[in-house]
Amino acid sequence: MAKKILVVDDEIDLLKLVKRCLERCNYKISTAESGEEALNKIYAESPDLVILDINMPNMSGLEVCKRIRTDPLYKKMRIVMLTVKAADTDKVKGLNIGADEYLAKPFIPKELVLRVKNILGE
Amino acid sequence: MKLGERYFLSTFILVILLLILLSISTELFFRKYIREDIRKNQKSLAVIYSHVCEEALVSNDFLFLINYTKRVKETNRMVSYVIFMDTKSFILVHTNPELLRTQAPVDLESRTKKISGITFFNNLSKDGSIETTDVISPVRQGSNRVGTAVIGYSQSYYETLVKQELSKFHLYFLLIGLLGLFAGYILSKILARMMILRINRLGDAVVAMSQGNFDANIELKGNDELSWLGGEFNNMAKKLKEVDEIKQSFVSNVTHELRSPIAAIESYASEMLDGGIPQFIKTGLNDITIIRNNAMRLLRLVNDLLDTSKMESGQFELNMRHVNITSPIDTVVKLYEAVKIERKINLILDVPHNIPEVLIDEDRIIQVLSNILNNAIKFTPENGEIILSAKYIYEKPKPYLKVCVKDTGNGIPLPKEQQQIIFDKFTQFKGIKQYGKGPKGMGLGLHISKYLIELHKGKIWVESPPAGTNIGTEVIFTLPF
Numbered sequence: 001m002a003k004k005i006l007v008v009d010d011e012i013d014l015l016k017l018v019k020r021c022l023e024r025c026n027y028k029i030s031t032a033e034s035g036e037e038a039l040n041k042i043y044a045e046s047p048d049l050v051i052l053d054i055n056m057p058n059m060s061g062l063e064v065c066k067r068i069r070t071d072p073l074y075k076k077m078r079i080v081m082l083t084v085k086a087a088d089t090d091k092v093k094g095l096n097i098g099a100d101e102y103l104a105k106p107f108i109p110k111e112l113v114l115r116v117k118n119i120l121g122e
Numbered sequence: 123m124k125l126g127e128r129y130f131l132s133t134f135i136l137v138i139l140l141l142i143l144l145s146i147s148t149e150l151f152f153r154k155y156i157r158e159d160i161r162k163n164q165k166s167l168a169v170i171y172s173h174v175c176e177e178a179l180v181s182n183d184f185l186f187l188i189n190y191t192k193r194v195k196e197t198n199r200m201v202s203y204v205i206f207m208d209t210k211s212f213i214l215v216h217t218n219p220e221l222l223r224t225q226a227p228v229d230l231e232s233r234t235k236k237i238s239g240i241t242f243f244n245n246l247s248k249d250g251s252i253e254t255t256d257v258i259s260p261v262r263q264g265s266n267r268v269g270t271a272v273i274g275y276s277q278s279y280y281e282t283l284v285k286q287e288l289s290k291f292h293l294y295f296l297l298i299g300l301l302g303l304f305a306g307y308i309l310s311k312i313l314a315r316m317m318i319l320r321i322n323r324l325g326d327a328v329v330a331m332s333q334g335n336f337d338a339n340i341e342l343k344g345n346d347e348l349s350w351l352g353g354e355f356n357n358m359a360k361k362l363k364e365v366d367e368i369k370q371s372f373v374s375n376v377t378h379e380l381r382s383p384i385a386a387i388e389s390y391a392s393e394m395l396d397g398g399i400p401q402f403i404k405t406g407l408n409d410i411t412i413i414r415n416n417a418m419r420l421l422r423l424v425n426d427l428l429d430t431s432k433m434e435s436g437q438f439e440l441n442m443r444h445v446n447i448t449s450p451i452d453t454v455v456k457l458y459e460a461v462k463i464e465r466k467i468n469l470i471l472d473v474p475h476n477i478p479e480v481l482i483d484e485d486r487i488i489q490v491l492s493n494i495l496n497n498a499i500k501f502t503p504e505n506g507e508i509i510l511s512a513k514y515i516y517e518k519p520k521p522y523l524k525v526c527v528k529d530t531g532n533g534i535p536l537p538k539e540q541q542q543i544i545f546d547k548f549t550q551f552k553g554i555k556q557y558g559k560g561p562k563g564m565g566l567g568l569h570i571s572k573y574l575i576e577l578h579k580g581k582i583w584v585e586s587p588p589a590g591t592n593i594g595t596e597v598i599f600t601l602p603f
Binding site for chain 1: 378381382384385386387388389390392393396401405412415416
């Protein structure tokens with residue numbers, strides 16, 4: 001069964017790119033452009049992995065991560081954080097809140113794909 | 123000298139001066155009081171003695187009077203002599219037995235004749251100083267004068283007595299004075315410390331603030347200038363914090379805005395390099411377009427930042443040419459053609475072709491129009507309308523060109539007087555619904571536009587009815603011909 005991945009970023013261009021790369025690996029991809037849209041889609045579709053951009057207007061990726069983690073239903077869900085900041089503090093913050101992985105933008109699509117495969121255990 | 127020491131010293135010196143003043147006046151007062159007290163006693167003794175004399179005359183009991191007289195001298199060290207004489211100044215009683223039954227000296231006689239009530243008289247010695255003081259009191263029987271009583275007091279004894287009393291007082295006052303000094307010292311120290319404490323707290327907060335902590339909030343209790351200063355200081359800290367926050371959010375905003383297109387460019391470039399030829403054939407064109415778009419976006423942002431910096435250092439130069447306004451307008455419309463179609467917005471142009479040429483820097487005016495149009499598109503919903511119009515206005519003394527961009531968005535949620543803040547640096551609207559997908563921007567566009575229009579000696583402003591009426595916002599600028 002193809003794994004479901006939700007990609008969240010307010011930059012459409014990047015969203016499209018990630019979708020394309022991951023679809024090539026036969027994952028089922030859905031996208032969201034805001035924190036709220038992300039939460040809605042998580043509750044609706046229960047993806048296996050969420051790729052979250054931290055820097056989004058209104059609700060940030062960190063906030064979304066926090067909310068997901070407090071819900072016991074989504075304990076098994078994997079989260080990868082993306083951000084333009086390469087600062088260590090954000091890395092620690094992200095991992096503290098419960099992200100499984102952390103990737104800095106700009107990223108090489110190949111690397112993202114590898115990380116995703118790694119997390120989903122293939 | 124430190125402020126605290128100064129306060130302490132001045133207060134303490136004041137206390138000392140006060141104590142000195144107090145002691146001098148009390149000394150003078152006391153001296154006077156002692157003398158008067160002694161005089162009073164002398165007077166009452168004279169009264170009593172004259173009564174006794176009167177009694178003796180009535181009862182003819184001279185023995186009693188003599189004994190009484192002796193006792194008076196014995197019990198009162200200050201008394202030098204006591205005399206009782208009759209109306210003819212014949213001495214009937216005298217503490218000096220040799221002068222008994224003699225005639226009083228002439229000067230004493232003349233004195234006693236003159237008096238009508240108890241009188242004090244100073245007997246001077248050869249060098250002019252007082253030797254003795256006589257208290258002369260008339261002795262009466264009814265209303266008839268029957269004799270005179272004189273009590274003589276030794277001046278030296280008087281002075282000794284005064285000194286004695288005074289010395290008692292001096293001791294007492296020294297004690298009080300030392301106590302006062304001590305208390306004054308403590309009080310001055312406390313007062314000075316209280317003053318300094320509040321100033322020091324203010325100082326500490328200032329230090330904290332200068333190190334970047336704008337949360338320093340001081341509470342200077344009281345109702346005086348220092349507590350007022352503390353309050354004003356808190357206001358200033360609040361303001362600085364606001365400014366700092368704006369700066370911080372600007373920095374993070376700019377960072378994000380600049381890095382996003384860079385991330386897109388790099389990711390897409392990597393994808394194109396790693397994706398292989400078949401993928402390249404499929405999506406290459408699209409990807410390159412995206413790279414190019416992001417490069418241009420980055421360019422725009424960088425240009426905005428550079429413009430802002432140029433504006434602030436006053437290095438802006440305009441390249442003025444006579445141009446028909448339709449030219450920049452057409453250019454901008456073309457730029458936004460794609461976006462307009464994508465967002466299903468109806469762009470209506472109302473630009474007559476017979477408007478005379480205007481002297482402008484065409485590129486800059488394109489920049490201004492682009493900024494305004496960008497905002498209009500951002501805040502207009504799908505199927506909305508944007509009207510771009512240009513008019514020749516005949517007003518005297520000089521006609522001008524008026525350009526309006528009107529949208530059908532939600533308007534600006536601010537009262538009329540505050541609407542012009544959208545032209546301020548960094549101002550972006552939180553909470554206004556931004557339609558369409560797109561980057562947030564850095565809040566500089568309108569700020570730069572205002573600067574540019576004013577550099578052209580024109581005016582720019584916004585008119586927006588209260589939010590919710592869906593009539594939209596109108597940005598208007600004028601340019602002189």
